[in-house]
Amino acid sequence: MQIVNATQLPIVRLGQVEKRYGKGEGSVHALQAIDLVVERGEFAALVGQSGSGKSTLLNLIGGIDKPSGGRVHFLGQDLAELNDRELAQLRAQEIGFIFQFFNLLPVLSVFDNVYYPLMLNGYKKEQARRQVMQALERVGLEKHAMRPPLELSGGQQQRVAIARALVKKPALVIADEPTGNLDSETGRSVLELMQEINRENGTTFIISTHADSVRDVASRVIRIADGKLQHV
Numbered sequence: 001m002q003i004v005n006a007t008q009l010p011i012v013r014l015g016q017v018e019k020r021y022g023k024g025e026g027s028v029h030a031l032q033a034i035d036l037v038v039e040r041g042e043f044a045a046l047v048g049q050s051g052s053g054k055s056t057l058l059n060l061i062g063g064i065d066k067p068s069g070g071r072v073h074f075l076g077q078d079l080a081e082l083n084d085r086e087l088a089q090l091r092a093q094e095i096g097f098i099f100q101f102f103n104l105l106p107v108l109s110v111f112d113n114v115y116y117p118l119m120l121n122g123y124k125k126e127q128a129r130r131q132v133m134q135a136l137e138r139v140g141l142e143k144h145a146m147r148p149p150l151e152l153s154g155g156q157q158q159r160v161a162i163a164r165a166l167v168k169k170p171a172l173v174i175a176d177e178p179t180g181n182l183d184s185e186t187g188r189s190v191l192e193l194m195q196e197i198n199r200e201n202g203t204t205f206i207i208s209t210h211a212d213s214v215r216d217v218a219s220r221v222i223r224i225a226d227g228k229l230q231h232v
C-alpha cells in the first residue's frame with residue numbers, strides 16, 4: 001500500500017489545460033495544452049508578452065475561472081470535482097491573491113481589509129485581531145491599521161494586499177503583476193518582502209511579471225507565448 005503524504009504533493013499540477021474565451025468565429029484560444037507542475041516552496045516568475053495568457057493561467061490555477069479542457073489539481077485535489085461552495089472554501093483557506101491594482105476595499109480600514117479573508121473563513125473580529133495585527137506588523141503597517149487604504153502610498157497599499165493574502169497562511173500566493181503599478185524602487189521592496197515570506201514560511205509564490213527584477217530573483221522562470229508554455 002502506498003501512503004500518500006499530502007506535504008509531498010505538488011501545490012498545483014496542470015494536465016493538458018485549454019482555455020477558450022467565447023465560441024465560434026471570434027473565440028480566443030487563450031491557453032493550449034498546458035502541462036505544468038509547481039512544487040511547494042517555489043518562488044516562480046511567469047513571464048510573457050501582453051496577451052500571452054498569464055492572467056488566464058493564474059485565474060485557472062487559483063480556481064477563479066475554469067478550464068475549457070484538461071485538469072487542474074491543487075494539492076492533489078481535482079478542482080473540477082469540487083462544487084462552487086467547496087471551491088470557494090479551498091480558495092478562502094489555501095490561496096492568497098495579489099493584484100496589480102491592489103483591489104483593496106476603499107470603504108474598509110486597512111485592518112478590516114486584512115480581516116476580510118478571515119471573516120470569510122468564519123472568524124469573529126475579536127478572534128482574528130491578533131492574527132490581523134501580526135500580518136500588518138509583518139508588512140510594517142501596524143501603525144496604519146485604522147486608516148482607509150486610499151490614504152496610503154501605492155507601495156503601502158500593496159503591502160496591505162500582501163498582508164491580506166498572507167493572513168490566512170495559505171499554501172499558495174498568486175500575484176498578477178504585483179509590481180506593475182509601482183515605481184522600480186517600491187517594486188523592489190515589495191518583491192523583497194514576498195521573497196522573505198517565501199523563505200520564512202515556505203509559502204509558494206507564482207508571480208506574473210514584466211519586470212526583470214522579479215525574473216532575476218525567481219527560483220524558476222515559466223515562459224508563456226501565444227498561450228503555450230515555452231520549454232527552454
Ligand SMILES: Nc1ncnc2c1ncn2[C@@H]1O[C@H](COP(=O)(O)OP(=O)(O)OP(=O)(O)O)[C@@H](O)[C@H]1O
Pocket residue numbers: 021022028030048049050051052053054055056057
Ligand atoms: N474575459 C475574456 N474574454 C475574452 N478574451 C479574453 C478574456 N480575458 C483574456 N482574453 C484574451 O485571452 C488572451 C490572454 O489574455 P491574458 O489576460 O491572459 O494575457 P496576459 O498575459 O495576462 O496579458 P497582460 O500582460 O497584458 O496582462 C488575450 O488574447 C486576451 O485578449
Ligand SMILES: [Mg+2]
Pocket residue numbers: 054055056176
Ligand atoms: Mg495579465
